[in-house]
Amino acid sequence: MTTLAIDIGGTKLAAARVDENLQIRERIERPTPASKTPDALREALAELIAPLQAQAQRVAVASTGIIRDGSLLAINPQNLGGLLHFPLVETVKAITGLPTLAVNDAQAAAWAEYHALADATRDMVFITVSTGVGGGVVSGGKLLTGSGGLAGHLGHTLADPNGPRCGCGRIGCVEAIASGRGIAAAAQGDLAGCDARTLFARAAEGDAQAAQLVTRSAKVLARLIADVKAITDCQRVVVGGSVGLAEGYLTQVGDFLAQQPPVYHVALSAAHYRHDAGLLGAALLAQGERL
Numbered sequence: 001m002t003t004l005a006i007d008i009g010g011t012k013l014a015a016a017r018v019d020e021n022l023q024i025r026e027r028i029e030r031p032t033p034a035s036k037t038p039d040a041l042r043e044a045l046a047e048l049i050a051p052l053q054a055q056a057q058r059v060a061v062a063s064t065g066i067i068r069d070g071s072l073l074a075i076n077p078q079n080l081g082g083l084l085h086f087p088l089v090e091t092v093k094a095i096t097g098l099p100t101l102a103v104n105d106a107q108a109a110a111w112a113e114y115h116a117l118a119d120a121t122r123d124m125v126f127i128t129v130s131t132g133v134g135g136g137v138v139s140g141g142k143l144l145t146g147s148g149g150l151a152g153h154l155g156h157t158l159a160d161p162n163g164p165r166c167g168c169g170r171i172g173c174v175e176a177i178a179s180g181r182g183i184a185a186a187a188q189g190d191l192a193g194c195d196a197r198t199l200f201a202r203a204a205e206g207d208a209q210a211a212q213l214v215t216r217s218a219k220v221l222a223r224l225i226a227d228v229k230a231i232t233d234c235q236r237v238v239v240g241g242s243v244g245l246a247e248g249y250l251t252q253v254g255d256f257l258a259q260q261p262p263v264y265h266v267a268l269s270a271a272h273y274r275h276d277a278g279l280l281g282a283a284l285l286a287q288g289e290r291l
């Protein structure tokens with residue numbers, strides 16, 4: 001059976017045909033529409049799906065946002081241009097006529113990364129550092145989604161009570177500081193208006209402010225990982241997302257984590273499936289549910 005897998009992020013949309021052996025056969029990537037109205041998102045999804053739909057028997061969507069009863073509810077609407085609610089499964093079913101499953105992007109990625117582990121780990125946490133900061137928790141071999149889809153939203157735990165306001169309404173969330181958007185929002189002077197990708201490039205060229213912004217994110221992420229260890233006693237934390245996978249970032253996170261007391265130390269690795277963890281996790285969940 002072929003699954004049409006879709007990943008909806010705050011910055012980019014990806015789609016692929018995934019076969020029964022979890023091999024990606026064809027993959028497309030587009031920017032998330034700038035005006036993120038329900039209509040614009042529906043149109044972008046239809047365009048993304050059209051070239052891949054033939055031969056697919058089901059659809060699996062990994063999406064940013066709380067996924068509850070098939071609908072997308074933004075916890076941080078700023079990541080989706082103000083979009084609060086989107087009837088995700090209903091829309092994709094109407095476009096494709098195929099059985100459709102939807103799950104939070106980081107929860108999906110956690111499931112794929114859990115299956116990629118070669119050892120006997122049963123408790124692991126996936127963190128994406130991307131447009132936002134998302135998380136997925138596997139505990140005792142089970143993916144936690146929560147009764148309302150909120151489980152694992154680690155980006156909205158507290159990093160700094162005096163920090164910036166997060167789009168979710170809280171002050172000082174991890175996401176408001178460590179995410180791609182959080183990094184970009186703190187840039188000043190000649191770097192004001194630069195996105196995180198540009199800031200990483202500047203940091204690599206030796207710009208002190210850019211380097212400090214990257215370090216601030218890595219420090220906050222390391223503290224989050226120590227908290228995650230205390231809460232879940234996981235054996236591994238896997239990091240993904242374009243910021244999380246950026247050169248040198250995870251090494252910095254590991255260095256800051258090493259400065260915490262040993263009880264908070266945990267094995268760290270970059271996502272095995274790199275930028276495809278969400279797509280593949282959603283496909284795996286659809287296989288598991290025999291959708």
Ligand code: ADP
Nearest residue numbers: 009010011012130131180196197200241242246
């Ligand atoms: P999404 O959030 O849509 O899943 P990404 O995982 O690509 O997408 O995350 C987007 C964020 O990552 C943006 O803030 C972008 O500026 C940043 N980014 C993209 N590429 C890089 C890179 N090579 N190095 C550092 N940051 C990057």
Ligand code: BMX
Nearest residue numbers: 009010064065075076130131132134
């Ligand atoms: C936000 C939240 C999470 C998501 C995370 C990473 C929204 C729209 N999204 O915390 O559900 O998992 O961002 O999302 O509220 P990404 O787009 O950065 O991959």
Ligand code: ZN
Nearest residue numbers: 156166168173
């Ligand atoms: Zn928040």
